[in-house]
Amino acid sequence: xxxxxxxxxxxxxxxxxxxxxxxAAHLSDCQECRxxxxxxxxxxxxxxxxxxxxxxxxxxxxxWRLAEPAAANNWLGKWRGTMRIPRLAFALMLAALLxxxxxAGLFLTRAKETYRWFQYEIRGxxxxxxxxxxxxxxxxxxxxxxxxxxxxxPDGIVWFKVRMMERVGDAEKIGVRAWWVPKGExxxxxxxxxxxxxxxxxxxxEELKIPVEGYGNLxxxxxxxxxxPETVRRGMYPEYGKFRIDPPVLLVHDKExxxxxxxxxxxxxxEGSYFAYGQQDQGWFVFxxxxxxxxxxxxxxxxxxxxxxxxxxxxxxxGDPIVFGRINIWVKHYASIRDADPTSLGDGWQGNEPRLAFxxxxxxxxxx
Amino acid sequence: MADDHELWERICSRDANAxxxxxxxxxxxxxxxxxxxxxxxxxxxxxxxxxxxxIWRSPNGFRPELGSLRGYLFGIGRKRAAxxxxxxxxxxxxxxxxxxxxxxxxxxxxxxxxxxxxxLAEEQRSLxxxxxxxxxxxxELAEILxxxxxxxxSRLFAAREELRRIWHSPGSGARSKE
Numbered sequence: 001x002x003x004x005x006x007x008x009x010x011x012x013x014x015x016x017x018x019x020x021x022x023x024a025a026h027l028s029d030c031q032e033c034r035x036x037x038x039x040x041x042x043x044x045x046x047x048x049x050x051x052x053x054x055x056x057x058x059x060x061x062x063x064w065r066l067a068e069p070a071a072a073n074n075w076l077g078k079w080r081g082t083m084r085i086p087r088l089a090f091a092l093m094l095a096a097l098l099x100x101x102x103x104a105g106l107f108l109t110r111a112k113e114t115y116r117w118f119q120y121e122i123r124g125x126x127x128x129x130x131x132x133x134x135x136x137x138x139x140x141x142x143x144x145x146x147x148x149x150x151x152x153x154p155d156g157i158v159w160f161k162v163r164m165m166e167r168v169g170d171a172e173k174i175g176v177r178a179w180w181v182p183k184g185e186x187x188x189x190x191x192x193x194x195x196x197x198x199x200x201x202x203x204x205x206e207e208l209k210i211p212v213e214g215y216g217n218l219x220x221x222x223x224x225x226x227x228x229p230e231t232v233r234r235g236m237y238p239e240y241g242k243f244r245i246d247p248p249v250l251l252v253h254d255k256e257x258x259x260x261x262x263x264x265x266x267x268x269x270x271e272g273s274y275f276a277y278g279q280q281d282q283g284w285f286v287f288x289x290x291x292x293x294x295x296x297x298x299x300x301x302x303x304x305x306x307x308x309x310x311x312x313x314x315x316x317x318x319g320d321p322i323v324f325g326r327i328n329i330w331v332k333h334y335a336s337i338r339d340a341d342p343t344s345l346g347d348g349w350q351g352n353e354p355r356l357a358f359x360x361x362x363x364x365x366x367x368x
Numbered sequence: 369m370a371d372d373h374e375l376w377e378r379i380c381s382r383d384a385n386a387x388x389x390x391x392x393x394x395x396x397x398x399x400x401x402x403x404x405x406x407x408x409x410x411x412x413x414x415x416x417x418x419x420x421x422x423i424w425r426s427p428n429g430f431r432p433e434l435g436s437l438r439g440y441l442f443g444i445g446r447k448r449a450a451x452x453x454x455x456x457x458x459x460x461x462x463x464x465x466x467x468x469x470x471x472x473x474x475x476x477x478x479x480x481x482x483x484x485x486x487x488l489a490e491e492q493r494s495l496x497x498x499x500x501x502x503x504x505x506x507x508e509l510a511e512i513l514x515x516x517x518x519x520x521x522s523r524l525f526a527a528r529e530e531l532r533r534i535w536h537s538p539g540s541g542a543r544s545k546e
Contacts, residue, residue, distance in 0.1 A: 011525035015499070016505070040528055043535065044500040046481035152481070 001026045006033055007150060012038045016237055046152070102134035118164045118172050118222055125158075125216030134166045156182040159217045163197070172199045172222070174208070180215035182203070238323060241270050243289075246320040250279055251285070252316050261354040270323070274361050276342040277316060279354040284334040284342055288361050307331040328343055374435040380427045387424055394438055395420070397502065398445050404497050405449045405490060415452050418443040435508040442502065443512035445492055453490065484534040493525035499524060 001022050009023045010033050013043040027033050121132040132153045148161035160178035167173070202208045204224055209217040238244030249261040259279040268275065270289045278284040287305060288295065297305025300323060305316040309331070334340040342357035342364065378386035395416065402419075403413035422444060430440045483494060491513075498504045498512060509520045 007529070008522060008525040011528055012521055014525070015521075017506075017521075036532075039532055039535075043481060043528065043531055045498045047485065047496065095543075 120222035123219040171203045174200045177213045197289050250317040259354045266358045276357040286332040288330045295332035300329040301326040379535045415448045419448050435511045440506040487534050496527045
């Protein structure tokens with residue numbers, strides 16, 4: 001028997017299947033097949049380790065209920081069946097329709113006058129790079145922005161989670177949780193949960209060394225940037241101080257879908273800007289973070305705007321969060337599209353497709 | 369298995385507590401599996417929700433004599449994931465959609481095996497994950513993947529060899545031979 005004949009049976013042996021006498025004899029003589037068997041075991045162990053890292057740490061009880069569409073909202077099932085909806089958006093939308101509370105765990109978004117990114121590199125004890133990226137300041141604790149990783153070494157895995165908290169003068173305040181899991185030990189989720197965050201002040205250009213017990217030092221280097229490089233993927237949440245409108249945009253009134261916009265979206269500053277949603281039979285709805293004449297006050301929570309007009313409850317949902325957290329928002333309604341044209345295109349708007357418009361509040365077209 | 373059978377009976381009789389327990393016991397593991405299959409955190413969560421919703425809405429098809437309830441769940445999850453891939457292949461917008469490589473908590477997983485594993489074909493990832501991580505037997509894998517037991521054996525071998533090849537390949541960011 002040669003290796004190619006034995007190889008598949010080595011795989012079966014690894015799965016606990018019985019092997020014939022001649023395969024056993026081959027295995028005892030063949031270094032290559034013994035290495036194969038060992039590596040199967042090693043790969044399996046590594047995969048199980050990876051599984052521990054990939055598994056969500058906590059599944060809120062009863063979350064599956066959110067996947068149950070409300071019987072009265074057939075459009076919802078159809079929409080969900082044909083489009084990929086971010087889980088968060090879907091959960092928030094259903095939560096709203098089911099009148100569940102959404103207030104817990106949200107943070108207030110603040111506009112930042114100066115907005116800067118921190119571009120970083122994180123290196124391991126061997127000076128090899130583990131990861132690099134760019135993150136915004138994250139004083140409010142938006143978990144999505146926290147870079148983190150587990151790096152495997154022959155003797156274990158180092159895990160870390162880094163939070164760029166805020167700029168302090170010319171330095172960046174960084175919060176770090178890092179821990180070492182020697183090979184053969186459980187990954188220790190409890191250790192992560194209980195791990196206190198260490199705070200460091202980092203001056204750009206230097207290398208910050210973060211000691212990790214049992215491992216050595218993690219190194220962080222970085223610099224501030226005013227513009228996010230094109231190569232860096234955008235996060236799920238918009239930048240601080242900005243609205244981000246991503247389709248689909250749905251206008252809902254009392255559980256009835258009034259319209260759905262599915263083309264492009266946009267991003268704009270919270271301060272001094274507006275975005276507007278319009279459709280032929282509903283007119284324009286203009287949204288601003290600052291009061292505007294004739295507007296009603298509503299709330300914007302993540303990807304949903306809620307407001308009341310003439311005693312009727314309206315909601316506007318978007319595909320991704322418009323802001324991170326919750327802010328007050330002002331909504332001005334022009335019942336007829338002929339009353340205003342936030343697009344300022346003056347093209348007569350043919351067809352029934354809803355539209356979005358963006359602009360500076362000071363340029364908002366006065367009522368005709 | 370008697371426990372599985374009893375739990376299934378309760379789910380079929382619309383016992384929400386039983387389903388809740390079933391969800392809590394399996395959601396994390398199913399989510400981890402789906403994440404490996406679709407390679408996208410959000411899509412994996414969507415597929416997972418659809419999987420549980422399908423079982424809750426139409427609890428049928430589980431045959432205790434053919435495998436465990438978890439195996440049945442993973443089988444549905446895999447079919448849903450396959451649908452996701454088909455839909456994605458048809459929709460250019462979906463293909464250009466942003467991917468979220470990070471976990472739900474924003475943790476990117478960097479490991480040699482993860483890097484190599486991600487390069488396997490979907491079916492090989494599925495097979496290896498179910499065998500190595502979930503510990504499914506050949507018979508259960510055959511049921512989940514709808515292939516004969518003999519094929520499970522040969523495909524597992526092929527998947528292991530491919531993973532090993534990628535793991536050793538130079539410049540893979542994975543592992544090189546000492």
